[in-house]
Amino acid sequence: MSVLRRLLFAMLLILFSGLASAADTTTLPAPQSAAPTAAKLVFANRTIFVFRSALAGYPPEDRAGGAHKRLEAALARNGAQQPGVHPISEGTQVMLDGVLLFLVTPADINPLAGDTTDSVANESAATLGKALLERREQASPRYLLIAAALCAAATLAYGLILHGLRLMHRWVGKRSTQAISRRLGQVKLKNVRVLDAEHYVAFMRQLVNLLIWGLRLMATYLWLAFVLGKIPYSRSWGERLQDYLIDVVTGVAQGVIEALPGLVLVGVIAAIARLVMLTAGSVFQRVESGELQIAWLDRDTATPTRRIFNVVVWLFALAMAYPYLPGAHTAAFQGVSVLVGLMVSIGASSIVGQGASGLILMYARSLRKGEYVRIGESEGTVVELGMFETRLRTGLGEEITMPNAWVLSNTTKNYSRAHAGTGYVLDTTVTIGYDTPWRQVHAMLELAATRTEDIAATPKPYVMQIGLSDFYVEYRLVAYATVETPRRRAEVLNQLHQHIVDVFNEFGVQITSPHFTQEPAAPHVIPKEQWHPAPAVAPTDLARDEQP
Secondary structure: HHHHHHHHHHHHHHHHHHHHHHHHHHOOOOOOOOOOOOOEEEEEEEEEEEOOOOEEEEEHHHHHHHHHHHHHHHOOOOOOEEEEEEOOOOEEEEEEOOOEEEEHHHHOOOOOHOOOOHHHHHHHHHHHHHHHHHHHHHHHHHHHHHHHHHHHHHHHHHHHHHHHHHHHHHHHHHHHHHHHHOOOOOOOOOOOOOOOHHHHHHHHHHHHHHHHHHHHHHHHHHHHHHEEEHOOOOHHHHHHHHHHHHHHHHHHHHHHHHHHHHHHHHHHHHHHHHHHHHHHHHHHHHHHHHOOOEEOEEEHHHHHHHHHHHHHHHHHHHHHHHHHOOOOOOOOHHHHHHHHHHHHHOOHHHHHHHHHHHHHHHHHHHOOOOOOEEEOOOEEEEEEEOOOOEEEEEOOOOOEEEEEHHHHHHOOOEOOOOOOOOOEEEEEEEEEOOOOOHHHHHHHHHHHHHOOOOOOOOOOEEEEEEEEEEOEEEEEEEEEEEOOHHHHHHHHHHHHHHHHHHHHHOOOOOOOOOOOOOOOOOOOOOOOHHHHOOOOHHHHHHHHHHOO
């Protein structure tokens, strides 16, 4: 066992020694070095150059520190302080009075922006020249006095401008309030003032406040840019404010100039569309008035056709002018357009259905304004046939409004087209038992019609037996009324019903409809000799009366 233990111990020792040697010989990958941090060379509150790369093992911080020390040493010599550049194979040197300050290498510039070592070095030299000039101005009492006087004058002008804006604010607010109140007081409808001046006055005050504050901010911006530009140490800040203002004004002007051709095209398209609409409108107006006759267009369909034509023309003009509108190609404008289209397509489905139904009713000519119709359970005069709804007036103080889709899905009876000319067809129904001769019922209903005013003699009223029910006969009196107004139509029907009741009472015929619970003792039949009781006239008597 001891020999076995010694052998196992030797093998473990050999194994651990191999692992240790392998760990010693294994090399780990070196970590990637981080990009060096950029460092700025700042002098007299101006950034002369930004070092972005290491050079000869020196990081950007050391390069910026060394450049600053060389610049201070060059200034200590009290030379002419003339910046310059000198290109070499490694880059471009920036120098002061022939002394090297720093080197612009290709690693310090951005070639994608079109920069070169020469252009960046020249820009740095120009910035250094401005900084040196401002440094000399800071040491000049004469320049500082002049700058202080200019700043004081600018501050005084700034104060006067603010005071003037305050006075203008009061004057404009007072005059605008008086003008709006006076003008809105003249807007009347039937001697009643329809507009409240206080809402418009409050809006005008807010608008004037916004304008005055905008002018104040603009004056403050200009004053601050001027003052900072006159102080040598802060001149770079003033130049930034001035450059920003110039960039904003230039951008706005450039945007306006670039949008002008598109706006001109939009105006031309709108003018052409307006001209086409006016030309077509004159034709439609003549058709509506009856001066012009067109086979496919009449007075009833001229109005909806004109509206459809105008909508089509404006939609076509909008589609043509859309690409030329300012901002039409931006993502925000396109997103809003898609959102509006989605909202209209989802929310206007019922409106589109109602409008389509209205167009079908107009072009089918099933209804016209002023006609007397019956739609479903509603009966009256058509007051308006619109795009989305139809309105009826019953003559009983009611005005019924019905959606066009509902009108189109129901049966419409038009009583104004039964006879040429004015007026309408009038009918009423009574149910009389079989024990009353039908000839007598016909005669009594016709007599009631002749007694009613506003019922025309031509065409002559007539009676139809429209049903033979289990207990009674259904009689319908059809006549023609000559009135037009809805109220008079209701009165004519009322008078007709009154005369029917009176006539039946005069001849002893009851209008109540009988209902039987058992068979009668004798059949309800009428002998032939009783077929023509008064006021009915037998055919032989009628022929005898007609003989001369």
